[in-house]
Amino acid sequence: MRLLLTGDYDHAEFSAAVAAMRSACDVMEQPPLERAAQWLETEGLADLIVVAQSRPGQFAAAEMERLRRAAPLAPLVALVGSWCEGEPRSGAPWPGAVRVYWHQWPVRFSREIARLARGEASDWSQPPTATPEERLLAASGAAGKTLRGVAAVVSGSVEMAEWLSAACRQVGLESVAFHVPPSGPVAGVRAVLWDAGLARPDLIDDLRRLAASFFAARIVVLVDFPRDADVRRLSEAGAALVLAKPITIADLHRCLGCVVSP
Numbered sequence: 001m002r003l004l005l006t007g008d009y010d011h012a013e014f015s016a017a018v019a020a021m022r023s024a025c026d027v028m029e030q031p032p033l034e035r036a037a038q039w040l041e042t043e044g045l046a047d048l049i050v051v052a053q054s055r056p057g058q059f060a061a062a063e064m065e066r067l068r069r070a071a072p073l074a075p076l077v078a079l080v081g082s083w084c085e086g087e088p089r090s091g092a093p094w095p096g097a098v099r100v101y102w103h104q105w106p107v108r109f110s111r112e113i114a115r116l117a118r119g120e121a122s123d124w125s126q127p128p129t130a131t132p133e134e135r136l137l138a139a140s141g142a143a144g145k146t147l148r149g150v151a152a153v154v155s156g157s158v159e160m161a162e163w164l165s166a167a168c169r170q171v172g173l174e175s176v177a178f179h180v181p182p183s184g185p186v187a188g189v190r191a192v193l194w195d196a197g198l199a200r201p202d203l204i205d206d207l208r209r210l211a212a213s214f215f216a217a218r219i220v221v222l223v224d225f226p227r228d229a230d231v232r233r234l235s236e237a238g239a240a241l242v243l244a245k246p247i248t249i250a251d252l253h254r255c256l257g258c259v260v261s262p
Helices: 012-024 033-042 061-070 105-118 132-139 158-170 203-213 228-236 249-259
Strands: 002-007 026-029 048-053 076-080 098-101 150-154 174-178 191-198 218-224 241-245
Touching (some): 002 033, 012 105, 033 048, 048 061, 061 076, 098 105, 158 174, 158 249, 191 203, 191 249, 203 218, 203 228, 218 228, 228 241, 241 249
Parallel strands (some): 048 076, 076 098
16 A cells, blocks of 8 residues: 655654554655645555644645645545644644544554555545544444453443443453452453543553453553553553543454454
8 A cells, every 4th residue: 555644744642653654554755745745746646645733723724635636536634643632623623534643543544554455445435525423333343253252341430341341242252340450360361441541640550550460461551532651651561552532442343353362
């Protein structure tokens, strides 16, 4: 797949996303949007266009529209940073572009690029007029029961614990819920979904205690609106994956597939 990468992709938050793109695709890097549009107008050989935006208002809608006109059949995806999380409510997000936040990128990119490469229907290949609801439905296809074993769900919220447990069962995993972290060792668990809440200073200590209890499991941490430094600290402390809430069922299924072998 030929991927055109443009915008502010040297921003620190995007380092993991850019590494994933370079690993999976033939990446053509054109930082200024104007130069990227000129390259498309002369070459026109991109299967996917990714524009990295680190702050609101960084690029005008007219610049995005020029990219779209230059390659109308290539999906246009906005890779956006933490400062842009409130833009859909209070700013002027680019019309018709798929928005993927930096912390969502590793899971969503691996899923969508595989679909595009196989010529399958993809959330990213939806028309620019598709609504967020239509994109969500396209991304939430039925999950096949392909995994085996037991997953533990740790959440202080009854509703969240039930939702996570149901997601585990959809892919074939048995689930056991803990509303408070266990005080002793728990054997026989392959994966842990930990609903950690906000990124608190003591989250690392809580993660280490949880890892000691679930000594044979890989831990997926769900955090409310993490920052780049939060994700790095949790990963360095032993988290297999760090997911940002809110999260879609499709993203959660993809993560379970990453931490639990079929």
